Amino acid sequence: MKVLVTAKRVVDPDVKVKLDGSGNLDLSNVEYKLNPFDEYGVEEAVKLKEAGKADEVIVVSVGTSDSQKEIRTALAMGADRGILVEVDEDEDLDPLTIAKLINGVVQREEPQLILLGKLAVDAENNQVGQMLGALTGFGQGTFAYRLDIEDGYAIVGREVDGGTADVKVALPAIVTADLRLNEPRYASLPGIMKAKKKPLDVLTPDDLDVEVDAQVRVVGYELPPERAAGVIVADVDELIEKLRNEAKVIG
Amino acid sequence: MRFAFTDDQLLFRDAVRDMLKKECPPGVVRAAWESDNGRSAKLWSQLAEMGVLGAAAPESMGGLEMAPLDTVLLFEEFGRAALPEPVLEHMGVAVPILTACPPSPARDAVLRDACTGAATLTVALSATPHVLYADSATHLIAERDGAIYLVAAGALGLTPQQSVDRSRRLFTVTFDIGEATVLAEGEDAAPILAAAFEHATLYSSAILTGLASTMIDMGVEYASTRKQFGKAIGTFQAVQHKLADAFLANQFARPVVYKGAYALTHDTDVHTSVSMAKAYASDAAIAASESVLQTHGAIGYTTECDLHLFMKRAWALARAFGNSKWHRNRIGHHVLDDGPADARL
Numbered sequence: 159m160k161v162l163v164t165a166k167r168v169v170d171p172d173v174k175v176k177l178d179g180s181g182n183l184d185l186s187n188v189e190y191k192l193n194p195f196d197e198y199g200v201e202e203a204v205k206l207k208e209a210g211k212a213d214e215v216i217v218v219s220v221g222t223s224d225s226q227k228e229i230r231t232a233l234a235m236g237a238d239r240g241i242l243v244e245v246d247e248d249e250d251l252d253p254l255t256i257a258k259l260i261n262g263v264v265q266r267e268e269p270q271l272i273l274l275g276k277l278a279v280d281a282e283n284n285q286v287g288q289m290l291g292a293l294t295g296f297g298q299g300t301f302a303y304r305l306d307i308e309d310g311y312a313i314v315g316r317e318v319d320g321g322t323a324d325v326k327v328a329l330p331a332i333v334t335a336d337l338r339l340n341e342p343r344y345a346s347l348p349g350i351m352k353a354k355k356k357p358l359d360v361l362t363p364d365d366l367d368v369e370v371d372a373q374v375r376v377v378g379y380e381l382p383p384e385r386a387a388g389v390i391v392a393d394v395d396e397l398i399e400k401l402r403n404e405a406k407v408i409g
Numbered sequence: 410m411r412f413a414f415t416d417d418q419l420l421f422r423d424a425v426r427d428m429l430k431k432e433c434p435p436g437v438v439r440a441a442w443e444s445d446n447g448r449s450a451k452l453w454s455q456l457a458e459m460g461v462l463g464a465a466a467p468e469s470m471g472g473l474e475m476a477p478l479d480t481v482l483l484f485e486e487f488g489r490a491a492l493p494e495p496v497l498e499h500m501g502v503a504v505p506i507l508t509a510c511p512p513s514p515a516r517d518a519v520l521r522d523a524c525t526g527a528a529t530l531t532v533a534l535s536a537t538p539h540v541l542y543a544d545s546a547t548h549l550i551a552e553r554d555g556a557i558y559l560v561a562a563g564a565l566g567l568t569p570q571q572s573v574d575r576s577r578r579l580f581t582v583t584f585d586i587g588e589a590t591v592l593a594e595g596e597d598a599a600p601i602l603a604a605a606f607e608h609a610t611l612y613s614s615a616i617l618t619g620l621a622s623t624m625i626d627m628g629v630e631y632a633s634t635r636k637q638f639g640k641a642i643g644t645f646q647a648v649q650h651k652l653a654d655a656f657l658a659n660q661f662a663r664p665v666v667y668k669g670a671y672a673l674t675h676d677t678d679v680h681t682s683v684s685m686a687k688a689y690a691s692d693a694a695i696a697a698s699e700s701v702l703q704t705h706g707a708i709g710y711t712t713e714c715d716l717h718l719f720m721k722r723a724w725a726l727a728r729a730f731g732n733s734k735w736h737r738n739r740i741g742h743h744v745l746d747d748g749p750a751d752a753r754l
Contacts, residue, residue, distance in 0.1 A: 172430075191427075230420065344428045347460040347473055350420045 159307070159329070161212045162269035163203040164260065165232045165240075166193040167225040168280040181378035192228040195275025197235075198335035201342040202305055203273050204236035211307045214238050216267060220259050222247050226358060233353035234345035240358040241267075243366065250372035257289035262366025264294055269330065271312060276301050276334040287334035297327040303338040414482065414667075422482035428455060429490035435715040441493035442575040442718070446545040449493055453526055456494065463524025465504045470517065471524035472504070477611060481670035484612045485663075488619025491719050493576035495531055495542040499523065501612035502605050503530035503550045506557060509601045510592040515559055519548055533582055536606055536730060543567050543580040551584065552602055556594035564588040574721040604673075607683045610730040611669045614683075614690035618666055620723045621659040621690075621697035627716055628652050628701035635706075648704055655693070655700040662689035681743050684736035691727035691736075698723050 169175055170189040178184040192200075206212040217232040219225040220243045229240035243259045245251060264272060272294075277284035291298035299305075299314025303322070306313040312331040316323050317338070327333075345353075363370050391397045401408045414422075432455060441449050456462050464480050466472025473479075480500070487496050507520045507530075522528035531546040533553075540549065544567060549560040566583035593601055629652060632643030642648050669686030672679045698720040702709040709716055727733070 227420075234420070234424070344455070344459055345420075345424045346458065347421055347424065347464060347475075349460075350417060350424060351473070354417065 159206075159212045159271060160267065160269040161203045161206060161215045161271045161273060162260075162264065162267055163196070163199045163215060163217055163232070163237065163273040164193075164275065164286075165196050165200065165217045165219045165225075165228045166275070166278045166280075167191075167219065167221050167228045168193045168278055171279045177379055177381060181380070183379055190224070190227070192231045193275050193278045193280075195277055195279065195335055195337075196232075197275075197342040198337070198339045199273035199275055199333075200232045200235050200237060201340045202302075202333075202335060203271075204343075205340065206271075206305075206307065207236065207238075212271070216241060216269065218243065218260060218263050220251065220256050221245065223360075229358055230350075230353045231345055233356045233358070234349040235343055236349065237356075239356055242358065242360045244360050244362060245370060249370055250375050251370070252372040252374040253283045253285035254289055254374075255368070255370055255372050257286045257293055258368045259363060259366060259370075260286070260290055261293040262363075262368050263361070264290070266366070271307070271329060272296070272332045274332070274334050276336050287332055291332045294330075294332070296330050296332050298332040298334070299325045299327045300334045301336040302333050303336050305333055305339065414478075418479055418482060421479065422486060424459065425461060425483050425486045426489070428459060429486055429492060433490040433492055435491070435718055438491045438493050438576060438718045439715070446542065447493060447576045447578040448495075448542070448545055452492065452494055453529065456496070457524075457526025460524075462496075462500050462526050463504060463520075464500060466508055466520055466524050470508075470520045472508075472520075476674040477608070477670040478667075478674040481611070481615045481667060484615035485619040485622075485666075488616035488621075488722075489623050491576070491620060491623070491722050495529060495546065497609065497612050497616065498531040498541055498546075499529060502532045502534075502609045503548075505608050506532070506550050506601055506605050507592070509604065510557060511597065513590075513592070515590045516592055519559060522547075532605070532609075534602070534605060534609065536609075538581065539570055539579040540582045541580075542578055543582050544569075544578060549582065549584070550592075551582075551589070552598075552605075553586065555598055555602075557592040557598045557601060558584075558586065558589035559592050560584045560589040572725070574725045576718075577722065577725055606730065607673055607679055610687045610736075611666070611673055611683050613726045613730050614662075614666045614669060614686040617690040617694040617723060617726050618659055618663050620719045620726070621655070621662070621694040624694075624697045624701045624716060624719050624723070625652060625655050625659060627719070628655070628697075628704040631701075632704050642704070651700040651703060655697040658689075658693040658696045662686075662693040665689045681740050684731075684739045684743075687731060688733045688736040688740070691733040694723040695727050695733075 167190050170191045173188050176184045203215040207215050215237040217229050217237045217240045219229050225242055233240055241263055274287045301316050302314045303317050304315030310329050312327045314325050314333055437449050441447055463472035464475040468474050504523055507516055510516050519528050523530055528548055529546045530548050531540055531542050533540045533551040535552050547562050551558045551560055564584050567580045570579040572579040632648050633641055635642050666686040669683045672682030708714050
């Protein structure tokens with residue numbers, strides 16, 4: 159079984175991103191990481207290979223040439239080869255465009271299983287996996303906390319409100335990874351050294367016959383208003399009065 | 410000429426940084442302070458799984474044959490996290506000593522186990538009176554009368570000593586030479602022991618720069634949030650300048666430490682470069698600890714403040730393997746071609 163897994167480059171979630179004063183993100187001097195949800199996907203793909211259920215794990219990323227670093231991280235974790243769909247830095251990418259580009263790779267590679275993070279922690283769209291399902295026509299199991307491959311099916315445990323649900327999806331299938339799917343391993347030093355020698359192909363949108371034409375564009379960013387300072391009330395009556403007449407949260 | 414680390418070296422650093430960020434927050438260091446042996450519960454095996462512990466060992470023994478220039482950034486990360494494990498003794502000193510000693514069944518077996526983490530090594534060099542982590546190490550690599558011995562933990566007599574850093578347990582150690590294995594002696598041992606001192610000194614310097622970085626970050630964070638007279642104290646010049654001076658000192662120390670790693674890797678100008686690294690890094694770490702302690706005010710004097718986890722390690726390491734003054738003296742002797750510096754630290 160061939161597994162395709164995504165590896166998006168995102169701003170380190172531990173970094174507090176600032177605005178530059180003109181409504182744009184100030185991304186100077188920020189660090190980038192492999193999207194944590196994609197990390198769960200990579201770990202699961204590598205585990206499937208170690209268990210003998212997958213023959214090859216291919217990592218794909220859509221982004222600038224800098225995204226090679228995140229692909230190398232996934233290769234260091236144990237993936238076999240990488241594909242970067244390289245786009246210009248000033249190119250707008252919306253979820254549908256990314257899904258189309260990944261679909262282009264799917265058509266070339268014909269994987270039986272496609273693993274994606276349920277969302278990327280930068281934009282938090284949670285759309286690419288589902289859109290890819292529509293583009294490929296493959297069944298999908300989203301928000302996976304458990305994954306088993308049995309007799310041509312992916313058995314996906316999903317966390318739903320109030321409990322869990324298992325879905326059985328015929329392969330080829332799309333699975334999006336949630337938090338509790340696994341505990342991603344750390345890239346080892348030997349893994350990093352080996353990753354350098356693993357193949358990494360660079361494709362362009364033209365190679366995949368996809369036109370980059372984002373339908374959704376971010377037009378600006380704004381910080382939430384600062385919280386006003388609290389006040390100390392003298393007694394319960396004053397508290398009730400303020401909740402009723404100032405905050406208007408009780409009748 | 411490229412005056413920068415390679416992509417691989419930076420990736421090694423990032424991998425270790427990511428791991429320690431998740432697995433070794435200050436709470437883990439504090440727990441090590443209170444533990445029986447000053448160490449963490451699971452970090453040793455995680456470091457072994459990542460291939461870190463045997464990084465300097467030959468590939469034939471399960472290592473990665475990494476040079477000081479490849480590993481210096483890892484030690485900086487160990488300092489940044491105040492990692493409570495014997496990485497300096499094991500990975501920075503003992504493994505290079507074993508690697509340099511003539512092959513023998515005893516050496517090879519311990520070196521292989523050192524790479525997998527099955528063996529935990531500590532060292533007793535003549536330059537230091539105490540042995541660290543002797544109660545949890547499986548083997549001691551000891552210098553005695555110019556020879557290098559391998560001693561199993563069971564053959565050691567241990568007397569605990571007081572340590573300023575509670576995650577850095579100290580002991581005086583005795584053993585019977587009859588129960589030890591000679592790894593090298595005489596002319597074979599001398600260059601290995603000389604190199605071991607330089608390794609210990611350089612890696613202490615790298616840990617110190619990492620400790621200083623974290624202390625400065627803590628100071629900046631505190632100064633940005635602690636308010637006095639209605640303003641964050643970081644808006645006052647007196648506070649800003651203290652932190653800026655500490656930052657400058659550490660930024661100047663780091664490339665000197667990297668130069669020390671270059672010198673050790675390429676065996677050029679080793680004594681001066683390593684001593685410069687230790688002098689600059691020790692001064693920078695002490696300056697950072699003083700500035701950040703002052704920035705914190707009274708809370709900084711309580712051991713409940715996480716600053717202590719880093720500050721006390723810095724105090725200990727700044728004096729280990731020669732303090733700033735000793736290393737400046739050593740550089741002076743070298744520059745003036747005035748013979749070797751006094752070997753007593």
